Each structure stands twice: as C-alpha cells, then as structure tokens.
Amino acid sequence: MNKTIATKPFDDQKPGTSGLRKKVPEFQQPHYVENFVQSIFDALEGFQGKTLVLGGDGRYYNREVVQTVLAMAAANGFGRVIVGQGGILSTPAASNVIRKYKAFGGIILSASHNPGGPHGDFGIKYNIENGGPAPEKITNAIYQRSKSISRYLIADIPAVDIDKVGKVDVAGMTVEVIDSVADYAELMESLFDFDAIRELFKSGFRMRFDAMHAVTGPYAKEILENRLGAPDHTARNYHPLPDFGGHHPDPNLVHAKHLYDAMMAPDAPDFGAASDGDGDRNLIIGRGIFITPSDSLAMLAANAHLAPGYKAGLKGIARSMPTSGAADHVAAKLGIGMYETPTGWKFFGNLLDAGMATICGEESAGTGSNHVREKDGLWAVLLWLNILAVRRESVKDIAREHWATYGRNYYTRHDYEEVEADRANKMVDELRAKLPSLAGTTVNGMKIEKADDFSYHDPVDGSQSDHQGIRILFEGGSRIVLRLSGTGTSGATVRLYVERYEPDPSKHDLDTQATLADLIVAADDIAGIHAHTGRSKPSVIT
DSSP: OEEEEEOOOOSOOOOBTTBEEEEHHHHTSTTHHHHHHHHHHHHOOSOTTOEEEEEEOOOTTHHHHHHHHHHHHHHHTOSEEEEEEEEEOOHHHHHHHHHHTTOSEEEEEOOTTSOOSTTSEEEEEEEOTTSSBOOHHHHHHHHHHHTTOOEEEEEOOOOOOTTSOEEEEETTEEEEEEOTTHHHHHHHHHHSOHHHHHHHHHTTOOEEEEOTTSTHHHHHIIIIIIITOOOTTSEESOSOOTTGGGSOOOOSTTTTHHHHHHHHSTTOOSEEEEEOTTSOOEEEEETTEEEOHHHHHHHHHHHGGGSGGGTTOOSEEEEETTSOTHHHHHHHHHTOEEEEEOSSTHHHHHHHHTTSOSEEEETTTEEEETTSSSOOHHHHHHHHHHHHHHHOOOHHHHHHHHHHHHOEEEEEEEEEEEEOHHHHHHHHHHHHHHHHHHTTOEETTEEEEEEEEOOEEOTTTOOEEOOOOEEEEETTSOEEEEEEOSSOSSSEEEEEEEEEEEOOGGGSSSOHHHHTHHHHHHHHHHHOHHHHHOOSSOSEEO
C-alpha cells in the first residue's frame, strides 16, 4: 500500500559539488531523507517503470536509508531497483552498473572521503543515465523542489533482505540485489593486462593497498589478491566499517601517514596505494616517492597506451582548473585536446560522452577515464600496476624520466578546514574586488600577469559556470588559485593551490614547500588568508 505523507520543507537541502552532505543527526530528523529523495524524484521525468540503481559506501545510516529509498522508489513508480549486496556499491561501481544495465539513473549514499559514524557525515547524490553526477540544471531543480515540497510518497512494506543476492517483488516493483564487486571486476579485466600484472606479482613485486576500512576493501581483496595473485595481506583494512574504524577515510598524507611512512622506510614495498570512503579517490606512493595526484594524472596519460583498454591512444585529457598543468605538457606532446574545467566530476561528463576526452583528473586525488562517469580510485591503481608490469621500472624512475621529458610542476595544496563561513566568504569577496587592479603589479618580487575569477564555457552543451575559483597568474608560469570547497559539512574549507613549473632536470629533486615558499607568502600578502581565517597555518598540506 502506498502512502502520501504530508511534510514541510527544510531550508538547507541545497546539493553541493557531490550531492547533499550533512551530519548524520541532521539526516535522522523526521522526514529529512524522505523530503530530499522525493525532491529528486519530483525533479525527474519519465522514470515510470524504469530501473534505478542504489548503493552506498557502507557508512553509518547507509542500510536504513537504503530501505527508505526502496520504499519510496516503489511508491513513485520505478519498475526495478538494482541494489548492491548489503547496500554496498562504490561510487565508480555504481556508475558502471547504471551504464551496464541501462538504468534511468542511480542514488548513491556517500559522503565520499568525509568521516563516518553516528556523529559523522552522510550524503545522498543522484547520478544520471550516463552514470555521472547530475548536472547543475538537475541539482538546481532538486533544490528548488526541496523548498516547496509538501508531501512525499512511500510504500508501506517490510524491510527488504539486501544481504541475499537475487530478485524479490516489492509492491509491484522488482528489487534485484547484485554482487557488489562482480560487474566492476569484470570491467577492470577488460581494460588491463591481468596476465602481465600476475607475472609482476610472481616476480616478487610487493605492494600495500590500504582500503581504510571503506568501500574498496572487498573490491581490492577480490581483484588484487584473488584475481591477480598478490600475496595475502596486500589489501589492508579491507572490511568496510560504518565508522571507518574511527579513522578519516581520506587518502592523503595526513590521514594515510602510516602508509607514507611505510613507503619511505628502507624495507618499503615497491608500490603503495590507498582509496577513500566511497572508492573514487586514490593515493599513489612508490618506494621513497609520493606522486601528487596532478603528476599521477600526467604520468597515467603519458603511459596509458601500455594498457590494452587504451592502446589506441587518448582522444584528449581533461583536468579541473586547480589541478596542476603537468597533464597539459603531455597533451601538447601527444597532439591531443586539453580541457580545463571547474572542480567537480560532473563537468567531465560531457567531454567523455562527446568522445573529446579519454582520461580526466583532479588534484583532490581523483582520476578516471571514459570507462565510467565517475573518478575511480582502484582503476588508477590498476593502471599504475599495468604500467609497472610492462615497464619493469620503479615508480621513482618512471617519475624522474617523466619530469626530464616534460618538466616538473611543483605543486601543493593548503587546506584551512572548518573556517567560519562568514569570514571565508568575506575574504573571497574582498579578493574578488581586488582582481581588476592586480595585473601588472609585483608581489614578493614576482610580477602578476593576470588575475581572474575562473569561468567555464562548456564546449559541448554551451553552458556557462562562473565564479569557479580565483586565479593569480605570474610571469614565468607560476600561479596561485584560491577557492572555497563544496564537500565539507561544517563551516567552509578554504583551499589554496600553489604551482611553479621547472623545466630544468637539475632542479627536479628539490623540496616542494621550500620551492614554493615565495609564492605561499605572496598568496597571503594578496588574500590575507591568515588574517581572515584566524589560522597561523593550514589544517592539511598536500
């Protein structure tokens, strides 16, 4: 029996870069989840009798919301819901399932790399039929609907057993519970030379993969150890936990410091990697060397032809604006298109669908390709393994050869987390007002060539996205970028990106922070970061 429940709008259901993210207690308010899910359905058209994909990263409150979405999907007229076993689907796996089974769309329950647990974060986002995040026109429609919603539809049904693979009928709708890993593993096997990687492991190659008690654990265990023959315990922390074991599932040098330390030790494995809460981010570390996400994108693009799925070459490369220009040099040498987009994977979707780009990446540890429409942490790890299996060189040697060929983009990101929103917005507003007067001036001995607020004109659909980050470009190719992040749940995160291009190989082994010190000082001189935030140093440096 379907019920219509009267409700009132919440005033805080505006989706951010990756859907709606809030603390768990906020989602646990009566009607809160239902209002947002109904707003998604009300913003869509033509899904009657169609298929919806549903899954999440297993964080606290995941199973309860899965049941709510199933009941609401039935009441709203979906014909089938494909749900990952146990309510689990990594974000890239969900994208693959949407595409493989030609679903109408999907709901992914995740707050990505944010902490979990009863007082941690939760999130809901909608992905469209190409498997990618909903574009702004849809997320805006969802938000507008959330401000006027007065009722939601829900079926009065018992809880569905989501732990048992198979099909059941629920209020006239089919619920199909699938193996969360199988379809994704099959896709990876079609892209990479698993035989070559098996031989690499047989040769004594040692690897450590940290799943951070998050969603990629079962995927890594199955692919790396069961299918590729990596030794037991190659995959660490591979049991997904609702609170990620009390840790922060963000694969960076702060929250995965134990992995970094292990990779810098004298007896380090050959290769280290990690992924985040929902499986769409990655950390790459070779013995004695950390590879920045920006450099990883460039190195993967330069070597992608070594993997069977990319042997025909790349159509183009896309990167988010704050990501370093390392990949630009690769695209120029390959003679292919290079696209600079705003932050947010949804901006890559049109380029991938149009066949204009093959590989995409963001400095925030996200890389992926046209195999799905989300960034994909384990995909990046497997492509690195394929490259290492073919080249039989160390990560450090591959990096040094790459820099000698293309030059090195020294690059860092400084995050100031949970800054009071008013103070952060005031800083950005004041900096934006300064922009017209900055060009031609000198700061800390460096001349500013250009200063702007990045705008993106989509070459496929013609849409325009403004105010995507403030850029200060200096003579000689150095730059500073400053923007506010849209992925947090408390206050504002101020992100400062600093970059300097160095073509001289004799200067490719310098300390990154020391190399960029004058630009970091210049950024504070221009924006007044410390004065506005009240912080003497960043929360996180990567």
